[in-house]
Amino acid sequence: MNHSSVSSGSPSPAARTGDAVRRMTARSRDEEHRASTPLELFFDLCFVVAVAQAGGRLVHAIADGHAGHGVAGYFLLFFAIWWAWMNFSWFASAYDTDDVPYRVTTLVQIVGVLLLAAGVPRGFDDGDFQLVAIGYAVMRLALVTQWLRAARSAEGEDAAGARKTAVRYAIGVTACQAGWMVLLLPHGAPPGWAFLVLAAAELVVPPLAERAAPTSWHPHHIAERYGLFTIIVLGESVAAATVAVQSAVDEHSALGDLLPIAAGGLLIVFSAWWIYFAVPIHDYLVSNRQAFLWGYGHYAVFTSAAAIGAGLEIAVEQAVGSGDISLRTAAWSVTIPTAVFLFTVWLLHSRHSKHGVAQQLTLPVAALGVLACAWTGEHAVLWAGLVCAGAVAVGVALQAREPV
Incomplete structure (x- = not known):
């Protein structure tokens, strides 16, 4: 389905500053620097x-x-x-x-x-x-x-x-x-x-x-809006994990037990950012059909990104003995949302720019690898972070091998 503007478009708000009230006519889909x-x-x-x-x-x-x-x-x-x-x-x-x-x-x-x-x-x-x-x-x-x-x-x-x-x-x-x-x-x-x-x-x-x-709607603008919200949600995960580590250190002095969780959590969040923004997506958003599927699918991207932070908090509480949390539950709390994020970003986002079997399989295989980390015991978060970082490294290496 081809997407066309509702109207021929109107000047951007920046070109009409000073007006208290304007006609709410559709903006141009071809507007530059949106x-x-x-x-x-x-x-x-x-x-x-x-x-x-x-x-x-x-x-x-x-x-x-x-x-x-x-x-x-x-x-x-x-x-x-x-x-x-x-x-x-x-x-x-x-x-x-x-x-x-x-x-x-x-x-x-x-x-x-x-x-x-x-x-x-x-x-x-x-x-x-x-x-x-x-x-x-x-x-x-x-x-x-x-x-x-x-x-x-x-x-x-x-x-x-x-x-x-x-x-x-x-x-x-x-x-x-x-x-x-x-x-x-x-x-x-x-x-x-x-x-x-x-x-x-x-x-x-x-x-x-x-x-x-x-x-x-403007494809560049929509892609930027979703990207910014992804950053905000990932940032909330970092903030939540930081507060959890700080509280645990203050109350239990368990820094040695928390360092692997902190390192793994940072690797997961850094990798999530890298993977999401590895390629631009606005060129793919050319119709309502594609845009609706992409936009709706981000429910899984956003919920999993936010849940990573919650999972890291749970892992911290388990490490210091707070709450009735098993080691496996703490591991699943991080690995499941991380795997969902990797797979859904590939499904919605990354696969449209991947070439060859190796590039296409990198993120799905990494998602399975992250899930498997739940069986690695008390260092599950660290192993999951290393798998995510490895997926980034493989992706960068495969992209570098492509002819210019």
């Missing part, structure tokens, strides 16, 4: 709070022997975080006007993020998702007002299609949000099947809405 704005970066940083809350509760659940409950709650809450972030990012790529109403509405969405983050502990511990539901509603309904504004501002040859797409988005998001409020506002954890139904409904809104006319 980069993330300071407001988008601020928006991303505020999401770190919610990511940290979800990861922290996952650690506590596993440490208390409730791994199943913790993993399920983590995936549920991270879906709300990821989906709200993703919807804002794709909308902004097509319609960012950077005027006063747009900025205020985005700041309102940030308030919703903070409310959701504040509700994470109650949702995890008590099954009370009321505050999570309210925060999610603030984020989503603020986005509805943006879509309605885009519908009202549509102009040009494709105005009818653009207006229909925007209205479909507004209706779809509102309908899903009504379902979430019914599901989450009553006290008590929602049934799993109901969550899956509403999550599926959320996922089908964009494909259905864009049948009328595709929005003019």
Whole structure:
């Protein structure tokens, strides 16, 4: 499916500074030097709070022997975080006007993020998702007002299609949000099947809405936005692991036991960064079909990247004897999310630029190798880090052998 702009495009906000209110017409997909704005970066940083809350509760659940409950709650809450972030990012790529109403509405969405983050502990511990539901509603309904504004501002040859797409988005998001409020506002954890139904409904809104006319998202901008959020999530993993090591050293003076975990964790995170950014992806994002699969697949990339940090915290707690955590559980807590990250980055990202069997197999084989590290005992994290670093080294060597 070929992707075309909803309209012929409009000047970038930088070219129209000083306007308090602008028409929210689609930006050009061919706009040069399109980069993330300071407001988008601020928006991303505020999401770190919610990511940290979800990861922290996952650690506590596993440490208390409730791994199943913790993993399920983590995936549920991270879906709300990821989906709200993703919807804002794709909308902004097509319609960012950077005027006063747009900025205020985005700041309102940030308030919703903070409310959701504040509700994470109650949702995890008590099954009370009321505050999570309210925060999610603030984020989503603020986005509805943006879509309605885009519908009202549509102009040009494709105005009818653009207006229909925007209205479909507004209706779809509102309908899903009504379902979430019914599901989450009553006290008590929602049934799993109901969550899956509403999550599926959320996922089908964009494909259905864009049948009328595709929005003019910018491939370079989208690739940068996803890359920046990946960096933020990996950074949160580093921060979480650092705090865990510091606390363990302060309370248990177990530096010798923690050095292999710290070294392995850094190798994993450094390798994850290297692997994700080894090749540009914007040239692959040429249609809605490819972009939707790539964008949706990043749910696994983001959840696994954040879970690496949680796993490192669990490994630290096991090493110092805090909590009821077995050696194998601690190892799986790091190796599983690391393997998922390696495989999904290859599946979504890297394989499109790989040539030959050796290059294609490097990351899948490394993912299997990382999983096998769970059987290496107390140094599982260090071995997993060495496998990841080895995958990077092999990838660099194979790329260097290619003819220029």
